[in-house]
Amino acid sequence: MVSFELNGKDVSVDVPEETPLLWVLRDELQMTGTKFGCGIAQCGACTVMLNGMTRRSCVTPVSMVDGSSVTTIEGIDGPEAEAVQAAWEGLDVPQCGWCQSGQVMSATALLMEIPKPSDEDIDNAMAGNICRCATYVRIRKAIHDAADKLEG
Amino acid sequence: MTQVLSRRNFLASSAGLVISMTLPLAARAQSGAAAAFQSGATDEASFAPNAFVRVAPDDTVTVIIKHIEFGQGPFTGLATLVAEEMDADWSQMRAENAPANDELYKNLAFGMQGTGGSTAMANSYMQMRKAGAAARAMLVAAAAEDWGVPESEITISKGQISHGSGKSSGFGALAEKAAGLTPPEDPPVKSADQFVLIGTDLPKLDTRAKSTGTAIFTMDVYREGMVTVVVAHPPKFGATVASYDDSAALEVPGVQAVRQIPQGVAVYATSTHAALRGREALSVEWDDSAAETRSSAAIFEAFSKAASEGGKDAEMLGDGAAGIDGAAQVIEAEFRFPYLAHAPMEPLDGVIEVREEGAEVWMGSQFPALDKPTIVQTLGLSPESAQLNVMLAGGSFGRRAQDTAHFAGELAEVAKAAGGPGSFKLVWTREDDLHGGYYRPLTVHKMRAGLDGDGKLTGWEDVVVNQSIMAGGPMAQMMQDGMDPTSYEGSTKMPYDLGNVRVGWAQQESPVSVLWWRSVGHTHTGYATEVFLDMVLEAQGKDPVQGRLDLIREDAARDRGVLEKVAEMAGWDGTKVKGDKAYGVAVHESFETYVAQIAEVSDAGGYPRVHRVWCAVDCGVAVNPNVIRAQMEGGIGYGLGSVLFDEITLADGGAVLQSNFDNYRMLRIHEMPEVTVEIIASDADPTGVGEPGVPPIGPAVSNAWRALTGKSVTELPFLKTMEA
Ligand code: FES
Ligand code: FES
Numbered sequence: 010m011v012s013f014e015l016n017g018k019d020v021s022v023d024v025p026e027e028t029p030l031l032w033v034l035r036d037e038l039q040m041t042g043t044k045f046g047c048g049i050a051q052c053g054a055c056t057v058m059l060n061g062m063t064r065r066s067c068v069t070p071v072s073m074v075d076g077s078s079v080t081t082i083e084g085i086d087g088p089e090a091e092a093v094q095a096a097w098e099g100l101d102v103p104q105c106g107w108c109q110s111g112q113v114m115s116a117t118a119l120l121m122e123i124p125k126p127s128d129e130d131i132d133n134a135m136a137g138n139i140c141r142c143a144t145y146v147r148i149r150k151a152i153h154d155a156a157d158k159l160e161g
Numbered sequence: 162m163t164q165v166l167s168r169r170n171f172l173a174s175s176a177g178l179v180i181s182m183t184l185p186l187a188a189r190a191q192s193g194a195a196a197a198f199q200s201g202a203t204d205e206a207s208f209a210p211n212a213f214v215r216v217a218p219d220d221t222v223t224v225i226i227k228h229i230e231f232g233q234g235p236f237t238g239l240a241t242l243v244a245e246e247m248d249a250d251w252s253q254m255r256a257e258n259a260p261a262n263d264e265l266y267k268n269l270a271f272g273m274q275g276t277g278g279s280t281a282m283a284n285s286y287m288q289m290r291k292a293g294a295a296a297r298a299m300l301v302a303a304a305a306e307d308w309g310v311p312e313s314e315i316t317i318s319k320g321q322i323s324h325g326s327g328k329s330s331g332f333g334a335l336a337e338k339a340a341g342l343t344p345p346e347d348p349p350v351k352s353a354d355q356f357v358l359i360g361t362d363l364p365k366l367d368t369r370a371k372s373t374g375t376a377i378f379t380m381d382v383y384r385e386g387m388v389t390v391v392v393a394h395p396p397k398f399g400a401t402v403a404s405y406d407d408s409a410a411l412e413v414p415g416v417q418a419v420r421q422i423p424q425g426v427a428v429y430a431t432s433t434h435a436a437l438r439g440r441e442a443l444s445v446e447w448d449d450s451a452a453e454t455r456s457s458a459a460i461f462e463a464f465s466k467a468a469s470e471g472g473k474d475a476e477m478l479g480d481g482a483a484g485i486d487g488a489a490q491v492i493e494a495e496f497r498f499p500y501l502a503h504a505p506m507e508p509l510d511g512v513i514e515v516r517e518e519g520a521e522v523w524m525g526s527q528f529p530a531l532d533k534p535t536i537v538q539t540l541g542l543s544p545e546s547a548q549l550n551v552m553l554a555g556g557s558f559g560r561r562a563q564d565t566a567h568f569a570g571e572l573a574e575v576a577k578a579a580g581g582p583g584s585f586k587l588v589w590t591r592e593d594d595l596h597g598g599y600y601r602p603l604t605v606h607k608m609r610a611g612l613d614g615d616g617k618l619t620g621w622e623d624v625v626v627n628q629s630i631m632a633g634g635p636m637a638q639m640m641q642d643g644m645d646p647t648s649y650e651g652s653t654k655m656p657y658d659l660g661n662v663r664v665g666w667a668q669q670e671s672p673v674s675v676l677w678w679r680s681v682g683h684t685h686t687g688y689a690t691e692v693f694l695d696m697v698l699e700a701q702g703k704d705p706v707q708g709r710l711d712l713i714r715e716d717a718a719r720d721r722g723v724l725e726k727v728a729e730m731a732g733w734d735g736t737k738v739k740g741d742k743a744y745g746v747a748v749h750e751s752f753e754t755y756v757a758q759i760a761e762v763s764d765a766g767g768y769p770r771v772h773r774v775w776c777a778v779d780c781g782v783a784v785n786p787n788v789i790r791a792q793m794e795g796g797i798g799y800g801l802g803s804v805l806f807d808e809i810t811l812a813d814g815g816a817v818l819q820s821n822f823d824n825y826r827m828l829r830i831h832e833m834p835e836v837t838v839e840i841i842a843s844d845a846d847p848t849g850v851g852e853p854g855v856p857p858i859g860p861a862v863s864n865a866w867r868a869l870t871g872k873s874v875t876e877l878p879f880l881k882t883m884e885a
Binding site for chain 2: 037043051083094097104110
């Protein structure tokens with residue numbers, strides 16, 4: 010039995026301890042906002058926050074999050090997340106949408122760490138998130154827009 | 162060997178293991194912001210003047226979209242057409258996927274329900290406008306009757322129906338009354354100068370759900386008692402199962418059964434993780450007797466040899482290639498294009514629920530007209546007893562447009578082999594996806610051109626060699642005289658007056674399955690023709706832009722228009738290299754949309770770095786300019802990643818070398834250029850934008866690279882040339 014805090018609520022699951030957090034979220038808890046894209050920490054579609062840091066849930070054994078706090082796309086809130094999601098809407102960033110939960114998670118984490126990121130900061134923070142639809146031009150612009158809005 | 166569980170055992174045992182949090186799908190779909198594009202008012206009294214429009218009492222207008230949405234924008238685009246003719250307010254519009262129903266929802270360009278060839282907007286343009294116009298006419302008639310005023314005195318603006326007397330109403334209040342009227346046969350539609358919504362950047366209907374994780378895709382469907390299935394597929398194309406041992410697989414906790422199906426060996430489990438571990442524990446012996454065992458290198462050699470033999474005539478203009486041999490100067494190049502995987506971000510997946518009385522399927526079906534019959538036939542059902550729900554899909558790029566319905570077939574076989582009622586989710590991993598075939602065909606272009614003593618062209622020859630996508634499938638009937646135009650489209654019917662032209666095609670066979678990949682034949686013909694033409698212009702001492710303009714035919718005004726526009730956007734002055742940056746141009750029409758691009762490239766340690774791309778596009782009436790720009794940006798990124806990095810390679814013996822994104826590289830954010838798009842103003846009927854942004858980027862970058870380094874890249878991807 011593994012217990013952790015998910016989006017502010019306590020959950021317990023009875024699964025083999027090596028089960029990737031991604032599949033626990035999806036198969037056991039039906040939190041389907043977190044997506045599967047590669048399973049080997051290459052694409053970022055499965056990005057969640059673990060104790061406030063981004064984490065690829067596809068390579069995170071659920072045993073590792075025992076006692077920790079996990080936030081998924083369904084649970085993010087706060088000024089950075091709101092600014093990011095508003096900017097995403099403002100620029101119509103998503104195309105197919107499959108990668109976008111992960112993009113939003115990574116972008117939110119970036120702004121929490123660096124409120125006014127440079128293009129280089131964006132490259133560094135977002136290079137782990139593949140978008141096969143190549144919405145990168147808008148992702149970059151939306152992060153700048155969100156930063157501007159947060160600055161106020 | 163094979164442990165045969167009783168059907169009852171394996172299916173019955175799954176029910177007890179299901180986590181009780183599973184919600185019925187309908188409740189889930191409506192619980193989140195997904196409601197933004199899924200009407201919650203289906204069963205309430207509402208007005209549905211036709212199969213495409215539904216007006217609910219709460220004023221929302223739901224447009225039933227007959228084309229699958231995977232990012233190219235039909236939810237927004239087709240809803241715009243209806244909203245325009247209804248004079249609706251954009252905020253009241255919703256969109257919803259049409260279920261599989263060939264009669265109601267066929268693509269007018271195909272004669273069956275399906276999406277592809279960038280036809281969604283083109284074939285729907287009048288149909289959806291008429292659907293909206295009919296709804297409007299009926300609401301006006303209902304209002305006239307209700308208020309006792311003439312129809313001609315009623316106006317509608319932003320979803321408000323009103324009359325000079327001060328009477329006004331939303332759509333919803335009149336929906337019931339309108340529903341009792343007879344739809345007009347041929348309602349008039351607006352003229353272009355009356356458009357209020359068409360041509361504006363309306364926000365996309367699916368953005369919010371996709372930014373908040375609430376959009377529901379196939380993989381997000383969880384049914385009560387659902388079993389997850391993965392299939393061990395043959396590692397070589399054309400191989401089959403010889404024998405297998407599932408004893409270790411069945412030891413894996415959660416694995417419920419293992420069954421052989423025609424596609425391989427299926428592992429059924431209570432969770433994805435268990436299914437994957439079960440598959441790892443499986444040992445399968447494959448029969449390679451009918452398999453492709455050649456390497457990519459060997460296939461290229463065979464194709465190259467076929468190219469030297471010239472192939473069959475696909476196009477002959479003037480004297481064809483006759484004038485090349487004796488020319489003062491002969492320019493030659495052999496272009497080689499690898500197999501490419503589409504790699505949509507959501508791998509292939511599907512859910513099937515078999516019940517006593519029929520079946521229900523959820524999948525990102527791009528050709529419902531082919532997928533549904535395949536499922537029905539495999540399971541021996543009547544068409545009426547099966548329902549196919551078309552889901553949002555995490556990309557396709559052609560991968561879900563399966564003329565052979567192979568994935569639907571595998572899904573149905575999985576259900577059939579289980580042997581009884583139950584819910585099954587079939588998931589392909591990224592490895593399944595990259596190993597799974599249905600690639601962009603490996604292709605060779607053997608190009609030759611002759612110049613006389615004055616540098617004038619004496620002939621142009623382009624011999625294309627590849628497998629046919631259409632041959633052997635249901636599309637084969639569209640081939641004429643054994644020719645598959647999708648193999649060489651773009652090499653023929655060039656916009657240039659080259660005088661004497663021969664395009665040849667030599668069809669090749671291989672068990673490796675091939676499929677249309679975002680822009681199909683244009684993925685390679687655009688590159689081969691536009692790079693080779695640039696080499697010819699260079700040999701003639703001509704400017705790449707002016708040289709092209711000089712060659713463009715009188716009747717190719719739209720090609721000329723985008724080329725002139727992009728030259729203006731980039732400030733083209735004939736200087737190919739400025740400082741450490743070089744500029745390359747390409748123009749290419751596909752699916753009747755015309756695109757020209759100029760790329761700015763520098764040399765980042767022996768490797769091209771693309772900084773900026775200017776893109777001019779002519780796609781007729783720009784229904785939603787924002788969606789068009791997005792598709793150009795995305796097409797550029799998709800095309801650029803593939804020319805720089807991607808190849809699917811068959812090793813000696815025929816196994817695929819690449820397996821996941823670590824060795825099949827996707828373009829990442831730091832490699833994405835800045836993109837500037839301009840749309841040519843036009844009143845021509847709209848054409849598609851999903852694919853046409855792709856073909857020009859490769860040759861534009863390649864031409865810039867040649868200007869910068871003197872190197873012609875004739876073998877893709879660039880990565881290979883750089884490593885050599
Ligand atoms: S699914 Fe986890 S990084 Fe791709
Ligand atoms: S929006 Fe399709 S993969 Fe990013």
